[in-house]
Amino acid sequence: MATLAELEARDVIFRYGSDGDEGKLAERLFFMSPRLRAWFEEDLPGLGSTWQIELSPAEQVADLIEAFCEGGELSVGRMFKCLNPKESGVWELKTADVRIFGWFYKKDCFVGHRADGAERIKTINLYPGYHGEVLRFRDGLDLDPPKFILGTDPDVVVSNFDYP
Amino acid sequence: MSSFQISITPSRRAAARFVRKVRAELQKAAVQSKASGGASQSDVARTIGVHRSVIHRELKGTSNLSLGRVAELAHALGKTPQFSLEDLPVKKGNLQTTVTVGETRAIDVSPRSSAPVQFYEVA
Numbered sequence: 001m002a003t004l005a006e007l008e009a010r011d012v013i014f015r016y017g018s019d020g021d022e023g024k025l026a027e028r029l030f031f032m033s034p035r036l037r038a039w040f041e042e043d044l045p046g047l048g049s050t051w052q053i054e055l056s057p058a059e060q061v062a063d064l065i066e067a068f069c070e071g072g073e074l075s076v077g078r079m080f081k082c083l084n085p086k087e088s089g090v091w092e093l094k095t096a097d098v099r100i101f102g103w104f105y106k107k108d109c110f111v112g113h114r115a116d117g118a119e120r121i122k123t124i125n126l127y128p129g130y131h132g133e134v135l136r137f138r139d140g141l142d143l144d145p146p147k148f149i150l151g152t153d154p155d156v157v158v159s160n161f162d163y164p
Numbered sequence: 165m166s167s168f169q170i171s172i173t174p175s176r177r178a179a180a181r182f183v184r185k186v187r188a189e190l191q192k193a194a195v196q197s198k199a200s201g202g203a204s205q206s207d208v209a210r211t212i213g214v215h216r217s218v219i220h221r222e223l224k225g226t227s228n229l230s231l232g233r234v235a236e237l238a239h240a241l242g243k244t245p246q247f248s249l250e251d252l253p254v255k256k257g258n259l260q261t262t263v264t265v266g267e268t269r270a271i272d273v274s275p276r277s278s279a280p281v282q283f284y285e286v287a
Contacts, residue, residue: 017167037168044170051226055180062170063180075191078224096225164191 001144004031004105012141013111016065027071028108028158033137036100036112049097050119057117060095068093068110074161076154083131086152090134094118101130103138103148104157113137186234191223193241208240 007013014037016030032040040061047057055063064079074080083090083101093100093110099121102112114130121127138147154161172180197203205223209216212233221227222237229237238245 015167017169032168040168040170051221053226053228055183058170059172059176059180062172062177063184065170066177066181067184073188075188078191162192162195164195 002142003144004109004111007141007143016069026069027160028069029110030065030069031105031109031111032102033111033113035137036102036115039115044098044115047097047117050117051096053096055096057095057097061098061100061115064093064095071108071160074154074158076161076163078164080154080158080161082152082154083127087150088131088135089148089150090131091157099130101134103134105143105148107149107157108159111138183229186229187223187225190229190234190237190241193238193243194223197241203241208237211240212236 002010002012004013008015008031011034013031013033016032044058044061049055049057067079068074078094080091080093083092089103090101091103091110093102093112095118097118098115099118100112100115102110102114105111113134116126116130121130141147149157151157194205194208198205203211205219206216209219212219218227219237222229222233235245
C-alpha cells in the first residue's frame with residue numbers, strides 16, 4: 001500500500017504543476033494517470049473545438065485546471081459533476097469541449113485518468129466506458145484505503161463551489 | 165518525480181483567465197437576478213433581441229462573448245461593467261536563460277495579467 005505522494009515519487013501518477021499566483025501554494029491538487037498525461041501531451045493539442053470559440057480545448061483545460069488548483073470557485077454541473085452511479089465516486093471536470101474523468105482521493109484532491117472531446121463522448125456514448133476505466137484504474141492502484149471519497153454532495157469533494 | 169503542465173503561452177493563459185472571470189461574473193449576476201425576482205435569461209434575451217438559447221450558450225461558454233455583448237448582458241441584468249488595467253507584478257529572480265547559437269538571452273518570466281473586472285449595479 002502506498003500514499004499518493006509515494007505513488008507520485010514512483011511516477012505511477014503525476015501531479016499537475018500550476019504556476020498559481022506568486023508565492024501562493026496550490027489550494028487544490030490535480031493528479032493524473034500516465035494515460036491522462038499522455039492524452040494531454042499527444043491528443044489535446046490537436047483537438048478541435050466543436051463550438052469554434054476563442055479558447056482552444058487545450059487553453060480551456062489549462063485554465064480549468066489552473067482555476068481548480070488555485071482554489072477558485074467551481075460551478076456545480078458546469079465545471080464538475082458526479083457521474084452515475086453516484087455511489088462509485090467517479091467525477092468529471094468539464095470545459096466547453098473536453099471532459100476529464102477521475103475521482104477525488106480526498107477533498108480538493110482530484111486524480112484524473114481519462115479525457116476526451118465532449119462531442120465525441122456524447123455522440124458515441126462513451127460515458128459508461130470511461131466510467132469503467134476510471135474504476136478499473138483506481139481499483140488497480142496500490143493506494144492506501146480509502147481510495148476515494150464517498151459522497152455525492154459537492155461540498156464533500158471540493159471547497160469553494162457554487163450552483164449556477 | 166516530475167510534475168506536468170499543459171503548455172500554453174502566458175498571453176493565452178491570461179486570455180483564458182480573463183474570459184473565465186468575465187463569464188463567471190455574468191453567470192453570478194444572472195443567478196442573483198433570477199433569485200431576486202429580476203430578469204431571467206428569457207428576459208435578457210428579449211431585451212437584447214436574441215433567442216434565449218443564444219444567451220444560454222454565451223453564459224455557458226459554448227459561444228464567444230464580444231465586448232459589446234458583455235455590456236449588453238450586464239445592462240440587461242441591471243449592472244454595468246467596469247474595467248481597469250494593472251501592471252503585471254514582476255517576480256524578482258524569476259529569470260529564465262535560453263541559449264541560442266552565438267548568444268545567451270535572459271528572459272523575464274512574468275506572471276499573467278490579473279486585470280480585475282467588476283460589475284456594478286446601474287444607478
